[in-house]
Amino acid sequence: MRIPGCCLLFVCCLPMAAFAEGYVFSYGFDGADAPEPRGGTTRGAPVDMAAAPDPRFDAVRAADLTAKQRDRRAILALAGEFKTTFEFVETATLVPDLARDDQPYRSWATEYVFVLEDSPDRIRLQHVLVMRFVDDDGDISDPMVTKHWRQDWHWQPERIWRYQGDRRWVSEPVDDPEGVWKQAVYQVDDAPRYEALGRWQHEAGASYWQSDSFARPLPRREHSVRDDYDILAGRHRITLTPTGWLHAQENHKLRRDDNGDRQAIAAETGLNRYQRIEGFDMTPGRELWDRQSAVWAAIRAEWRRLQQQHEVLEIRREVDGQSRFARLFGLAEEIAEADDETIARRVRDAIRPYITPGD
Known part of the structure; x- marks a missing residue:
């Protein structure tokens, strides 16, 4: 399923000369012929961003919590009503004679994330899209509503499903589960997509979950434009903010070489932002x-x-x-x-x- 979205414009206070010389995050995209992003082309209805910190963010910092209790509160803080933006860019090719995909991907959504299950060792969070679009005349559409992905969090799991490529998943034992949370991500139809192990860290006022390296199938955003790789492998970091959360990714695109071994052909960076919104009618969801x-x-x-x-x-x-x-x-x-x-x-x-x- 292709998720509608809009092109996002970024305004920066750097002088124009800085763009002419290039900037670290605009590498390869700072020329006059820089490609338009692919992804969503629609505009969303205006939303009101939350200004005050969410109580769930403050709850993570409460005193006298056990490590597990603090982790659980961090996971529960991922629920709410959000405007989300999805941005990916291929940063480098890792094999000769392969042109870098210099077209970044950008899209957006408004979605409702709610707690489907909250038990001592498992938390399930369900995402539902509720999106309203603005047409060329400025009119706002009826809501487009659809079930989206799901994330399950499991404390100290005994087993994990690892993606092997070729649409094949294998269950393996977890060697050292102490203090570990498994995030299992399911596709829009609840089929398995990937599972990753990681630990929540709470330090210097920051709360984040850092995954190990794991693999998953070709993402939906690449189905129609790429057929030269079939595994996306990398590490994720989920970071709480006062008014939402960030999902950062560092990925490698893998293909099978002539000997049947996996080979990384390109590197990719991604950042998904979940920004809390207020007064948005999620009733249809x-x-x-x-x-x-x-x-x-x-x-x-x-x-x-x-x-x-x-x-x-x-x-x-x-x-x-x-x-x-x-x-x-x-x-x-x-x-x-x-x-x-x-x-x-x-x-x-x-x-x-x-x-x-x-x-």
Whole structure:
């Protein structure tokens, strides 16, 4: 699914001469012929940014918390209502005779992130998009509403699913889980995307989670423009701010060489900003979730059953010309009013063709 977005313009107080000479973050993009960013081309309705620090941010800094309690509060502070911006740029090629992709990616969204589960060792956060667009006449559209991705946080996990390439995931034991939080990220249809291990750090007033190195499939933003690599590998850092959070990425794009080994062909930097907003009507997102929640609960349960029964899974994106996400999104609306038994059966039948257990 392609997420609509808008081109973002940045205003800087540097003199024009500074741009003529180049600037560290404008490397390769400071000439008159610099390419327009790809990604979203729409404009969003005006939003009011939150000015005061969020109480959840302050709660992380409370005294007399255990390390786990402080970590849990940091994760819960990722929930709320946000304007989000997504920015990626390929910073260098790492093999000869490969031209750097000099077109940055920029997009945006307004989304509602809520706590789906809060138990002592697990926190689930569900993202739902609620987006309103401004047309050329200045009119604001009705909301576009859709389920988005999900992130699960698991304290001191025993196992982790690692992406191997070629749409193949493998479950492995975690060697040293003490003090570790696993972030599991799921695609818009709740299929596994990636899992990463890391620790929350709280120092000098800053709270951030730093991941280990991990791999994931080709991102959606590159599906239509790249076919020369199939794994994105890197490290992530999630940092709380008084009015939101930052998701920074340092990635390598990997392809399989003639010997079957993985080779990094390019480096990429990404930064996603989650900025809290106020007074934005997220009601359509809540209504969508209330209507479809039973179906998505069954979909989560089916993916969880598959991961518990198998240690290797190959997950197809498409079967008989129908994408997995399109089939499940259509099903979520089609059977929203059905009984639990019917929902479970229809979900199981819908997912089964896209799965090949490898063990």
